[in-house]
Amino acid sequence: METSPQPDTPLLIASVIILGVLLCSLILWYRRLRTRRDSILPSTRVDSWTIGWVNFGLFVCGLILCVSLFQTAGGLLHQHFFEDETTALTPWLAVYAVLLLQVPLLIAYYLSQRCFANYFACQINFQPFTLRQAAVNTLPVFIRFLPLIWLTSLLWTHILEDLQGFGFINEAPPQELVQLFQAGGHPLAIGLLVIFAIVLAPIIEEIIFRACIYRFLKGQMSLLLAQLLSATLFALVHANLLSFAPLLLVGILLARNYERSGNLLIPILFHAFFNAFSLMMLLLVSQSDWPMP
Numbered sequence: 001m002e003t004s005p006q007p008d009t010p011l012l013i014a015s016v017i018i019l020g021v022l023l024c025s026l027i028l029w030y031r032r033l034r035t036r037r038d039s040i041l042p043s044t045r046v047d048s049w050t051i052g053w054v055n056f057g058l059f060v061c062g063l064i065l066c067v068s069l070f071q072t073a074g075g076l077l078h079q080h081f082f083e084d085e086t087t088a089l090t091p092w093l094a095v096y097a098v099l100l101l102q103v104p105l106l107i108a109y110y111l112s113q114r115c116f117a118n119y120f121a122c123q124i125n126f127q128p129f130t131l132r133q134a135a136v137n138t139l140p141v142f143i144r145f146l147p148l149i150w151l152t153s154l155l156w157t158h159i160l161e162d163l164q165g166f167g168f169i170n171e172a173p174p175q176e177l178v179q180l181f182q183a184g185g186h187p188l189a190i191g192l193l194v195i196f197a198i199v200l201a202p203i204i205e206e207i208i209f210r211a212c213i214y215r216f217l218k219g220q221m222s223l224l225l226a227q228l229l230s231a232t233l234f235a236l237v238h239a240n241l242l243s244f245a246p247l248l249l250v251g252i253l254l255a256r257n258y259e260r261s262g263n264l265l266i267p268i269l270f271h272a273f274f275n276a277f278s279l280m281m282l283l284l285v286s287q288s289d290w291p292m293p
Helices: 009-035 052-081 091-115 131-165 176-183 187-218 223-237 244-261 265-286
Strands: none
Touching: 009 131, 009 265, 052 091, 052 187, 091 176, 091 187, 131 244, 131 265, 176 187, 176 265, 187 223, 187 244, 187 265, 223 244, 244 265
C-alpha cells in the first residue's frame, strides 16, 4: 500500500506568510490611497549635514582607514593562529569578518563625534520617537513596500539570467552570508550572525549611509538625486550583483522614511525588519524540499 506524500510544512508556512503579507500590503495601500495623496517626494524633516566637501572627504577617508587597519590586523592575527586551516568561509570566520567591518565603522564615527566635533558634528534625530512609536510607524510601511521589493528582485533576477544567457555576464551567486545560512553550521555562530544582521548592521549602516552620507548629499544636490546616489552606494557596498537592484530600492525607501520621520529609528527598524524577514524566509525554504538556487 502506497503512503501519501507528507506535506512540506516549512514551504507551506512560507507560502502562508507570503500570501498574508500580500493581502496586508493591498489593504494598507488601499487605506493609504483613500486617506491621503502624498507627493512623489516626502516632506523634509531632516537637516543637511553641512560640513563641506573637504571635511566629508576626510570623514570618508577616516572610515576607510579605520576599516583597513582593523582588517589588516585581523588578517594577520588569523594567519598567525589559523595558518594551517582552510580559507573557505565558515560561520565563525563570517562572524570574525563582520566584526572587522562593522566595529571599525562605528569606532570611526564615534571618534569623529567625540574628538573632532568642531569639524564633524552630526545630529541624527530631528523628531522625538520612542522605540515603540517607531516600531508602530515602521511596520505598516515595511509591509506595504515588501511586495514591491520582491517584484524588483524577481525582475532583476530575470534580467541577470537574460544577460547571462547572452554571455554578457557570468552566473551571479547569492551573497556569501546567504550561502552560509543555507549550508548551516555551528548554532552559536549562526545565532551571532543573525543578531549582527538584525541589530548590529541596521544600526551602523543607517548611521553611516543615512545620517551621514545621505544628509551630506542632500545639501549638495536635489533630494531625489541624493536618495538615489546614497542608495546606490549602499547597494554597491554589499558587493553582490544579484542583490543590487532590491538593495537599491531598499536604500531609497530607507532614505525616504528617514526624511519623512526625522528620526533614525525608523530606517533602522525598517532595515532590521527587512533582514529579519529575509532570514526567516531563507530558513523556511532551506528546511523545505524546494530546490535552493
